Amino acid sequence: MKIGVVGTGYVGLVVGACLAENGNSVVCVDKDAGKIDLLLKGEIPIYEPGLEEMVPRNVREDRLAFTTDLDAAVKNCDILFIAVGTPQDEDGSADLTHVLDVAREIARAMNGKKIVITKSTVPVGTARKVREAMAPLTTHPFAVVSNPEFLKEGVAVDDFLKPDRVVIGTDDPEVEAVMRELYEPFVRTGKPILVMDHASAEMTKYAANAMLATRISFMNEIANLCDRVGADVHKVRMGIGTDVRIGPSFLFPGVGYGGSCFPKDVKALIRTAADHGCAVKVVEAVDEANERQKGVMLPRIEKYLGGFAGKVIGVWGLAFKPRTDDMREAPALTLIEGFLKGGASVRVYDPKAMEVARGVLGDRVTYATRSYDAARGADALVVVTEWAEFREPDFGKLKEILRQPAIFDGRNIYNPKLLADMGFHYEGIGRR
Numbered sequence: 001m002k003i004g005v006v007g008t009g010y011v012g013l014v015v016g017a018c019l020a021e022n023g024n025s026v027v028c029v030d031k032d033a034g035k036i037d038l039l040l041k042g043e044i045p046i047y048e049p050g051l052e053e054m055v056p057r058n059v060r061e062d063r064l065a066f067t068t069d070l071d072a073a074v075k076n077c078d079i080l081f082i083a084v085g086t087p088q089d090e091d092g093s094a095d096l097t098h099v100l101d102v103a104r105e106i107a108r109a110m111n112g113k114k115i116v117i118t119k120s121t122v123p124v125g126t127a128r129k130v131r132e133a134m135a136p137l138t139t140h141p142f143a144v145v146s147n148p149e150f151l152k153e154g155v156a157v158d159d160f161l162k163p164d165r166v167v168i169g170t171d172d173p174e175v176e177a178v179m180r181e182l183y184e185p186f187v188r189t190g191k192p193i194l195v196m197d198h199a200s201a202e203m204t205k206y207a208a209n210a211m212l213a214t215r216i217s218f219m220n221e222i223a224n225l226c227d228r229v230g231a232d233v234h235k236v237r238m239g240i241g242t243d244v245r246i247g248p249s250f251l252f253p254g255v256g257y258g259g260s261c262f263p264k265d266v267k268a269l270i271r272t273a274a275d276h277g278c279a280v281k282v283v284e285a286v287d288e289a290n291e292r293q294k295g296v297m298l299p300r301i302e303k304y305l306g307g308f309a310g311k312v313i314g315v316w317g318l319a320f321k322p323r324t325d326d327m328r329e330a331p332a333l334t335l336i337e338g339f340l341k342g343g344a345s346v347r348v349y350d351p352k353a354m355e356v357a358r359g360v361l362g363d364r365v366t367y368a369t370r371s372y373d374a375a376r377g378a379d380a381l382v383v384v385t386e387w388a389e390f391r392e393p394d395f396g397k398l399k400e401i402l403r404q405p406a407i408f409d410g411r412n413i414y415n416p417k418l419l420a421d422m423g424f425h426y427e428g429i430g431r432r
Contacts, residue, residue, distance in 0.1 A: 006083060007084040008030040014151060026063060036067065048157065070102075082102050100129060127146045145179060146198045149205075153321065163186055213257060215250040221289055259330075269283055297410055302342060307342065314375040317332060317385025322385055332384040372393075375401055378403060379403050380408060382407075383407065395418075407425070408428075
């Protein structure tokens with residue numbers, strides 16, 4: 001199939017590369033000429049495992065191309081994915097400006113029948129708005145399909161190649177057949193292709209992220225309660241996660257969720273409900289709980305240190321999760337801002353997010369070139385992102401280089417008893 005993908009961010013680049021990997025002819029379009037130049041040179045502008053090998057390979061095989069020429073891409077392709085950003089508006093809703101602008105540009109450039117697929121995360125009603133935006137601008141027939149993505153940053157390539165399910169919103173049997181043909185190679189192990197109406201497909205994305213965010217925030221609040229009553233949240237998690245009605249996924253407490261999806265999608269769902277006169281109190285509480293959770297360790301660290309003024313704090317992990325350099329809504333930012341506001345000096349280290357951090361934090365923190373350099377001479381080490389290289393450090397070395405042997409574990413990756421026996425002051429989230 002001849003496929004165009006508009007937008008080369010996390011979603012668009014993964015979609016384009018994976019469809020090309022499966023033998024399709026794909027052209028990825030972006031108005032950012034600098035980003036396209038990087039991709040044409042084989043350089044990946046984002047960090048996502050798997051893309052560094054997949055993109056150049058498919059470019060060499062002439063299955064994947066990059067351009068800023070949307071008109072040419074539209075004319076040469078039968079299927080067009082819209083995968084541009086839907087940033088959060090001031091009222092919490094998803095801003096559809098980029099999506100609708102692209103839809104109009106596609107309509108103006110059309111030279112025949114096209115299938116236009118919204119891959120961006122969009123609220124209920126977007127398919128109708130895309131259709132209404134395009135209809136006055138073209139005499140050619142077109143179909144609009146809602147096809148939400150369920151990609152997790154850090155494993156997005158695997159998620160696309162081996163999806164749990166594929167959701168397709170369409171009421172056109174011919175379009176459904178084309179979409180099934182496109183996705184059948186990715187679901188040969190029996191995973192379902194779910195075809196439904198547009199509104200249900202669009203709602204599915206928001207409902208899925210809100211449910212996962214709910215599990216995280218619920219477990220975070222249970223962990224906070226465990227701290228108060230003397231329970232161990234690790235044991236509680238095992239106790240409830242083995243219930244088949246609950247399961248173990250997304251029950252790991254910590255300092256809150258971040259990234260480009262959960263925070264924005266939860267707020268967008270709240271706004272959608274408000275626009276339709278419907279209360280979603282559970283989802284509202286999830287959002288509020290997560291904002292509180294990002295700063296839950298600040299008073300504990302401040303109490304141990306006797307205040308932040310004049311103290312040095314080492315931070316391991318800046319990205320909102322491992323295997324990405326994405327710092328959008330990252331809990332590390334809330335903590336670092338709290339340390340700086342209190343007068344502390346902050347040294348940071350992350351395996352992949354250092355350049356992104358420089359753009360966000362500027363020269364207000366010190367950037368360590370190695371993990372142990374961030375801890376050297378610090379009054380406390382705070383672990384915020386559970387990168388693999390942080391899981392089994394040399395604790396003996398850490399004890400030697402820290403000014404005070406104190407570790408605040410925002411992801412509960414260490415054994416409290418082991419560290420206590422070694423003479424560390426250790427605090428996790430809900431751990432005894």
